[in-house]
Amino acid sequence: MTAVPQERKLVTAIPGPKSQELQARRLGAVAGGVGSVLPVFTKRLDGGILEDVDGNRLIDFGSGIAVTSVGGSAEAVVRRATAQLADFTHTCFMVTPYEGYVEVCEALAELTPGDHAKKSALFNSGAEAVENAVKIARAYTKRQAVVVFDHGYHGRTNLTMALTAKNMPYKHGFGPFAPEVYRVPVAYGYRWPTGAENCGPEAAAQAIDQITKQIGAENVAAIIIEPVLGEGGFIEPAKGFLPAIVEFANDNGIVFVADEIQSGFCRTGQWFACEDEGIVPDLITTAKGIAGGLPLAAVTGRAEIMDAAHAGGLGGTYGGNPVACAGALGSIETMKELDLNAKAKEIESLMKARLSAMQEKYEIIGDIRGRGAMIAIELVKDPASKTPNPEAAAALAKACHAEGVIVLTCGTYGNVLRFLPPLVIGEDLLNEGLDVIEAAFATV
Structure with a gap:
């Protein structure tokens, strides 16, 4: 197996033509009750990168919902x-x-x-x-x-x-x-x-x-x-x-x-x-x-x-x-x-520092919480009322997906962006993913 290059790369719009073709097949064969966050069809998954069938490489901040912590094709x-x-x-x-x-x-x-x-x-x-x-x-x-x-x-x-x-x-x-x-x-x-x-x-x-x-x-x-x-x-x-x-x-x-x-x-x-x-x-x-x-x-x-x-x-x-x-x-x-407990703590300190800086700029970030590589931000209409802002969470996720970063939402009120990067992700990819998230805040 050849390793997937650990860099974000967009060669088509997200989702690309091959993913769209597969999505059309899926709609004919797969029950409608089975949803997907992002209809890009995976070809390879390695480290912090998901490569789709169109050759796009996306930064993975989801890990298949905290599953591929050691990466999607770990050697051992x-x-x-x-x-x-x-x-x-x-x-x-x-x-x-x-x-x-x-x-x-x-x-x-x-x-x-x-x-x-x-x-x-x-x-x-x-x-x-x-x-x-x-x-x-x-x-x-x-x-x-x-x-x-x-x-x-x-x-x-x-x-x-x-x-x-x-x-x-x-x-x-x-x-x-x-x-x-x-x-x-x-x-x-x-x-x-x-x-x-x-x-x-x-x-x-x-x-x-x-x-x-x-x-x-x-x-x-x-x-x-x-x-x-x-x-x-x-x-x-x-x-x-x-x-x-x-x-x-x-x-x-x-x-x-x-x-x-x-x-x-x-x-x-x-x-x-x-x-x-x-x-x-x-x-x-x-x-x-x-x-x-x-x-x-x-x-x-x-x-x-x-x-x-x-x-x-x-x-x-x-x-x-x-x-x-x-x-x-x-x-x-x-x-x-690889001492992935230590790696998770490094991910936490890097992510929380970056997200705290964003919170100072964008008051819709009501709360930053979590530990290790299980970090989230709760989005609100304004910090005083703390009224949940699910619309902002959905818009931010959509903006990140379009730029090749997989993020997930959650929360009882649907207003939380959650980050679950693989514990083996490189610091450069982590920072690049956070750059995309910050740019999404600027547009949303």
Whole structure:
């Protein structure tokens, strides 16, 4: 495989003629409910560059939604997955097992927070991981209720849609949803009525009060939260919030689940985002960045909790597929070898400095937040009212796409621009991408 040159290059309008041709074919063959942020058809993906079928090279600030953290064709991922492909593609671990699955579970036990005995089960997608974490927590506690938070996102299956806060596009028209799911406030500092400095303890007190009065702590199997909320707008819960929720869970025999599907595997400058406040979850769900782009997910947790489900109660035909496991081992090898936690912190300091300078010029930037290479800006009509400005987010994304920079939007109000560059992106590409974003502000 020849490496993709690490430089932005536009040879046609975006999308180009070949992408438009493929888009016409796609409209005839692919269900309309499957959307795309940008209809450029990918030919190669390497480092911080996506090359499309027209020969355009775009700077990638999306990483396939935090998946290709080690790049879209990382050497170790390709090498290990290729070797595994030559041996066998599948046996089903529940029929005849194989070493790769065990190796991934051993790596997860080593990397996830806490020095207690841990076990894992492997699945295909983040939603499957969250769904199985609920099954495991219910089996362990013999309780039913599940507590989630405002602005949270946990997937697109029936149960995980119930756990997800945002209606459009995730839930609209797809109900009825799974029962025994309860939503409580989260510590969203930028929008907290009494200010960010009071937010952590106040939000925790409100959430705990609601759980105690409306559900009863003794009925709660699991509390599930993203340590940095992803689709909800890259919200970092205000300091003190997560430790208070964990303490409440521990005191009441509730399984605390950290959903690290978007924030895990070096994305925030630590192996897992929950480490920032010393949180040790009972269960941790992972996917996205785990396997360099191959479909894999996991639930990892305290051995006694993980063993609560009866034999045969967990699994799935493709869960922990051998090729995906090989990809995961290659991805973890790359993260360690290149110290991608340190790289994520470098990305954060560069991006936040540049974005802060933009905020001084453009008052529609209400908030800059996130950690590592999981950074976002919240756009508002004006800084005083903080009225969400989804129109600006859409216009800025469109302007960046036209200039060959892939950016994504998110947020409950659709007013957040999020940046998820590959952790292996070069500093020159990072700066060039930020130049394009700054120029987009000037025009929008």
